[in-house]
Amino acid sequence: MERELEGQASVLRISVTSPVGRTLIRQYGVYAVPTFLVFDGNGQAVYIQAGLPDRKAIVETIARLNPNTR
Structure with missing residues (x-):
């Protein structure tokens, strides 16, 4: 999916076992x-x-957020 969205969106992979991941689990x-x-x-x-x-x-969803995407 990263290649498909290149130049249109930033794609991040976050481990649920990392400190940031644990925070996001609770938040979302x-x-x-x-x-x-x-x-x-x-x-x-x-x-x-x-x-x-x-x-x-x-x-x-990404295209709706950025109408200039291809």
Whole structure:
């Protein structure tokens, strides 16, 4: 997915066992691995999905946030 979104969004992988990961688990109610989150330009989570990624939904969400994406 990183290659598909190159130039359109920053993609981060965060381990749930890291200090940052443990904080995010509490903050966003993550209950399954993997969980995918998309944030808007203000840092608000606008998409949260547990389980295997719905690539189409993620790409469409990012496209709505940035209409200049390809």
